[in-house]
Amino acid sequence: MGLASDLKRLRNVECKDKCVLSVYLNTGPNQQGDWNIHLKNGLKRIGEYLEASGNEAQQKSFKKMRKKVEDELGKHRNDLARSLVIFASEENDLFETYYLQHDVETAFHWETKPVLEPLEALQATYPSTGVILTNLDHVTVLDTSLGHIDAAFSFAFDPETEEWVRFEGTASGDRMASSSSQVDKFDRRLAENLNRFYRDLAQTVEQMKGAHDWEGLVVIGEAELANSFRDELRTKPERVIHKNLSKSSEPKIIEAAFH
The missing domain is CATH 3.30.420 (Nucleotidyltransferase; domain 5)
Incomplete structure (x- = not known):
């Protein structure tokens, strides 16, 4: 299936409570390994926010998704493209990865649905x-x-x-x-x-x-x-x-x- 079909399916993913981790990570050669620091810091900030919220169910879900993202990067750290986009959630066992040849702005989101706007903009181009x-x-x-x-x-x-x-x-x-x-x-x-x-x-x-x-x-x-x-x-x-x-x-x- 093509990206258009993927986006259509991803638009239909939504939870009553926050449950979807969206990762946009610039991993290009100009990063000189700094992407790993950005990854750790970005995921750490979300974890700290969830701890402060006291929502144990979200904390547990986020930790599972965080590990899946870190494992994915660990397996492919030596053959990364210029950027990586990941959508991960326990809802519908979601784990979509896109290794891209174009730069993206590094960002991390924990929301009720996937944050698709940057990927949609790239797909339009x-x-x-x-x-x-x-x-x-x-x-x-x-x-x-x-x-x-x-x-x-x-x-x-x-x-x-x-x-x-x-x-x-x-x-x-x-x-x-x-x-x-x-x-x-x-x-x-x-x-x-x-x-x-x-x-x-x-x-x-x-x-x-x-x-x-x-x-x-x-x-x-x-x-x-x-x-x-x-x-x-x-x-x-x-x-x-x-x-x-x-x-x-x-x-x-x-x-x-x-x-």
Whole structure:
């Protein structure tokens, strides 16, 4: 399920009394380990507030959630992204974690429901989107959310069957070594059938859009190829970007797709 579905579900979480711990923690390289101090101090302040309130039920619940958060950070302290968002509660056994590639403002909340506004703002900037990188003999479809590539699905042209072959991972577009005459024949057959291949693949992308709960599509590639693929899509893309980024880094692709 995509983030949009997660947010919809999280909006429905609410208790009569305070029961939900929301953690927004900046863990980027510029923190130089200070995130651990911010985590301890933030959780300590909530604990002290609950002790002063005398609400033993909340104290007990908070201590359980605090331990789950600290255990989560302990397991992943060496492979953290730039920020971490956690929603934890005994209500419905809630424990949702999001490792993000964008900075968030560090904050800790103990409320009757999850504090979602910062995550919703980030999701509005980087909605769940299918990003299609078009090339002549391969197409890569990226499943993105919150400005991060969650999965890559590549479709390469098989000259033997003249069909697209799907596999997970990043397509390199490399072909087996062959004579120049074989390559020329391959390129000619591919060019002659490109519209048909793109038409079939566009239908697959439309199915993926529903399966991955994408809010939109972005097509990136050299002008002729990107425009050809756009024309085969039933869903109008949010953007069509005329750049060849098939060998570019993840941050560069995300930057081009969303800005």
